[in-house]
Amino acid sequence: MQRHGTAVYRYCREALRDTAMAEDVQQQVFIAAFKDLPRFSGRSSVRTWLFAIARHRALDAAKSRRRAGAHIDGDDAAGIPDPTPSPGDSLDDARLHAALITCVGKLPPRVRSAVLLRFQQGFTFEEMAEMSQEKAGTLQAQVTRALPVLRACIESQTGGML
Amino acid sequence: MTAPVDRAGARIEAALSQLGAEHEPPPGWENRVLAAVRDEPRHRPWWQFAAPAVVVAAAAVLLVVVVMPPRPRELALDLEFDRQPVTRGDQPDERRVGEIVHATASGGGRNRAIWVYRNELALVIACPRDPICRVSGNAVSVDVVLGTVGEYKILALSSDAALPEPRGNYDADAAAAMRADLTTKPHVLHVR
Secondary structure, three states, rough: OOHHHEEEEHHHHHHHHHHHHHHHHHHHHHHHHHHHHHHHOOOOOOOHHHHHHHHHHHHHHHHHHHHHOOOOOOOOHOOOOOOOOOOOOOHHHHHHHHHHHHHHHHHHHHHHHHHHHHHHHHOOOOHHHHHHOOOOHHHHHHHHHHHHHHHHHHHHHHHOOO | OOOOOHHHHHHHHHHHHOOOOOOOOOOOHHHHHHHHHHOOOOOOOHHHHHHHHHHHHHHHHHEEEEHHEEEEOOOEEEEEEEEOOOOOOOOOOOOOOOOOOOOOOOOOOOOOEEEEEEEOOOOOOOOOOOOOEEEOOOOOEEEEOOOOOEEEEEEEEEEOOOOOOOOOOHHHHHHHHHHHOOOEEEEEEOOO
């Protein structure tokens, strides 16, 4: 639990863009894992199995939120620097980070989930396919198409200074 | 990893890998998970729910098969014939003079009887009283020669109580049996 708890929490937080919901989903993931532990077949690693649950729960939570008509709260924006640079400045890491948070949040939930699992968590496309029951090629295409979208978004946020 | 097409792409991928790195789960989350797991009713596989029902069903079957006494078989009257050569146009209940009918009454209550009447008014045989009757186990049987033309009425009776003696008149005996709440099985043979 300690080994994977923080990673699952970070994934949930960025996937949901809602601190309270991320905390709730992270706990649900581990409660579900404890309950399903006898059924864990060991075909995948514990980490892959945990993230499969996390992905599923986070997508469900995002869907529920959309149905309820709620919008992302402003928690995540607090303390993040304004991504717009002063004229002539190059984009520093802090501003890139701020713009990235905004732009990742604009991706559709499934694509956002794939991008996070690939780059934030470092899963291979094969591992992602195992946890999502989708083809590795499909996931790779999603991620590949998302990168230029992210870049364009960041550049529009930061005035083209990336 | 997906090959970055340029420095900007590499920066994005690097930034993505650090996304949320500054965030930690709330303190005490492990305890809350463990408490939730502990408090939640333990999930039981379906067969654990079914097991008590299976045990109850098995006990019920055992009770019926082993403990409860077997239900007495209903009174039956079986007739077999030493048939004379068949003549065209015979009906199932029409017999020929000289045929022998083997009548057996079985099942029913503790006591059984067979009364055979000819033309309703003559009692031909009364079992088990008459010496030609055979009693074995829970059956009584007799062989009756259909000696004359007419109507033969065979009445099987049964009861846990002692059976009355027939008076020789079919209608009167059948009515008395009905009043005494005896179980009866009648059969009529037309002998030509």
